[in-house]
Structures are given as structure tokens and as C-alpha cells.
Amino acid sequence: MTLFLLLLFYILVPAFIIYLTQKFPLVNKLGSVAIAYGMGLFIGSIGIFPARSEGFEVLLGTSFILPAEQAQSLFESGKITLNDLIRNRISSMQTTLSDLSVIIAIPLLLFSLDLRKWLKMAGKTIISVVLALISVLIVIYAGFFIFKDKIIDPSDVAGMLIGIYSGGTPNVAAIAKALEVDPTLFVVVNAYDIIIGAFCLFFLITIAQRVFLFFLPAFKKKSELDQSIDVKDQTDDIDDYSGMFSKDAILNILAGLGLSVLVVGISVFLGSLVSKENETTMIILSVTTLGLAFSLIPRVNRIKKTFQAGMYLIVMFCLIIASMADLTTLFRIEYLELFLYVFMAVFGSLFVHVLLSMIFKIDADTVIITSTAMVYSPPFVPVVAGALKNKEVIITGVTAGMAGYVLGNFLGVFTGDFLAGFL
DSSP, rough: HHOOOOHHHHHHHHHHHHHHHHHHHHHHHHOOHHHHHHHHHHHHHOSSSSSOOHHHHHHTTSOOOOOOHHHHHHHHTTSOHHHHHHHHHHHHHHHHHHHHHHHHHHHHHTTTOOOOHHHHHHHHHHHHHHHHHHHHHHHHHHHHHHTTTTTTHHHHHHHHHHHTTTTSSSHHHHHHHHHHHOOHHHHHHHHHHHHHHHHHHHHHHTTHHHHHHHSSOOOOOOOOOTTSSSSHHGGGGGGGGGOOOSHHOOOOEEEEHHHHHHHHHHHHHTTSOOHEEEEEEEHHHHHHHHHHHHTHHHHHTTTTHHHHHHHHHHHHHHHHHHSSSSEEEEEEGHHHHHHHHHHHHIIHHHHHHHHHHHHHHHHHHHHHHHHHHHOGGGGGHHHHHHHOOTTTHHHHHHHHHHHHHHHHHHHHHHHHHHHTOOO
16 A cells, blocks of 8 residues: 555656646746655655665665565565565665656657757757767766766766756666666765756856857847747747646657657667666667657657656656655765766866857857756756847757757766776
């Protein structure tokens, strides 16, 4: 009964969170992901989950859960307590549900990507995206060698930080799954990113344009937007969850979910063809590749509300994974270097991006909107574009954000695996 109620909580609460963001502008500014993290951390910290005994902690070692049969056998032999057994079942359900939510979400997020249309009008966006990715690679790799002896699992952290600057939470979740990152480490990195990212977003919305104009050219407005691109159609729908529970929307979402499950099934099969240690990585990269491939099919690309369904699952993932973490870890002095690494990733990457943009003469507004899309994901693009008083860069930002979704998983997983060889 406890597991069933917890399952309902994880499935239904994201709907409540999204409702709050749609109903109240102030809550919307916080964002559904940040709220999900906060609620998850609260649930995980108030003691509603049974505490693990010291003996069970020893048996777990570096693992998060034990196989059900092994846990049952240990309980029957008196080596672990009933609370340990219940906690193991809860942790097993949390792990399974978080894994499913993120791998099913990835194709749903990609199905709505109109790659042909965005590539046709991308212009300097592609250059700015490439410069942003080069910037984050430079900073993350440099930070790895600075902090690798001072933080835990530095290669995993580096892989996740690549995801932070190339698509935000969906990418970080996928990369963490591929690299099999400890849930507590995942939450700590994301919590620091939310804190630091809030200051970075405030900077981008307020004075970034005036500061960057000292170094970068001003945006040259076109006489009119490309008439083949419907700005409202391409942007307003990104963060529009209205009507998700209407009959037509539910049918569309079910169709999208069916296709996403098919993609996951094919990816799991492909994962079974490689070694066990590379299986998860193969599944994540296959899901990303196949999701992008399916987006090129017009009938799939036109399915409504797939992006929102994918984000719903990402919010669910954040709620689950945060509830699995220990809130006290955020305030441990040994995580100071980790905080500094995340700070370096966010602001250092932005600094290097500006330097490279000076060389390639990318305008200030394009740099700001590209950085916004890459770090905070497309839903934040219209907000920052409004602060810039430049509607023309909205499509630029959406293009950059979607490019980040596609490329971030590959770069993050590669970085995590590659840098592990230096430990």
C-alpha cells in the first residue's frame, strides 16, 4: 500500500506543480523543475522513508539498492531489519520509475523538433551554438583537472555539467542515467546549478545586454521576420500545458507515448548487443538518435503536446530523484569545491562564449539568447527575449535550445567516459 501511494504521489504531483506554474506568474518564474526539486528534497528529508540501519549501509557499499531476492534472503536470515527491507523496496521503485521517466521523455522532447525548418533559418545561430559548446568544453575540461582530486566522481560531474550548458535538466538527467551517477551527487550538482543559475539568469535579463555591447556588435534587426516561420506557433506552444487533459490532447499524448516506448524498446535491444558496462550508455544515445530520426517523419512531428508530455516526465524525474537524496549534503564543507566547479561551469562558459563571439562578430542579443536556451532550455527563451525587447531572437533561441537537446547527451556521455581515463 505504501509503494502504491508513493507511486501515485510521483505520478500526480507533477500535474499539480505544472498547474501552479500556469496559474501563478510568480511560481512560473521559479520553474516547475526547481519546485519539483524543492518538494522532492522536502519529502526525502522529513523522515517519512524508513532509515537504513548501519549494517544495511555496509552491505550496500557503493550501491543504492540490493536485488529484491538478495534483500529478502538477508531479511529472513536476520542480517537486515524490516525497515531495511521496506526501504530497499521503496528505493527500487524510485530507481525504476526515475529510469523509465527519463528515457521515455527524451524521444517525446525531440519529436516536435522541426529540424529542416530551423536549419533553414538558423543563420548565425549555428555558429553561436558551436561557440557555446566549444566554450563549455574548454571550461569543463579545465575545471576537471583543477578539481579532480578535490571532488567525488569528477568525471561524472564533468559529464553532467556538459549537460547543464547544453540543454538543461533533460540532458543532465539522461547523462546521469548513462553514467550511472549516484542520486545524491546528481541532486547536489543540480541544486547548485539552480542556485548559481538563478543569479546568471538575473544577470542575462537585467544588465548583460549593456555589458556585452562593450565587446560585441549590436543586433541588426531585419525589416521583417521570415514569413515562412510562424513565431507564435514555434514558441508559445513550448511552455503551454493548457488543454493537456482534453480528449484530443490525451489521444495525441498516448500516440506520442506509444512511439516513445517503441523507440525505447529498440534502444534496449541495441543496448543488449553491447557489453554490460556499456549497455546504459548505448540505450541513452540510441534513444536520442532515434528520437531525432522520428522527428523527421512529418506525421510524428505534427503530434501535439509531445514536448509538454516529455517535460511532465522530466518534472516527475526531478521529484523522484530529489526525494532520494540527503538534503544535508548540500551544506557539507567538502562540497565547496563542487560548488566552485558548478560556478565555473556556468559563468566561465559564458565568459569564454563572449570572448569567442568577439572573434566571430556574433551580436550581443544572439549570444545572450543562445546562452539562455542552452543553460535554461527553450521555455525561458521568450522571457529573456522580452527583457531584450527583441522578438526576432526568439526563434534563434529555440533553435539553439533544440540543438542543445540533440548534441548535449552525446557530448556529456563522451566527456564522462573520456575523463574517467584520467583518474
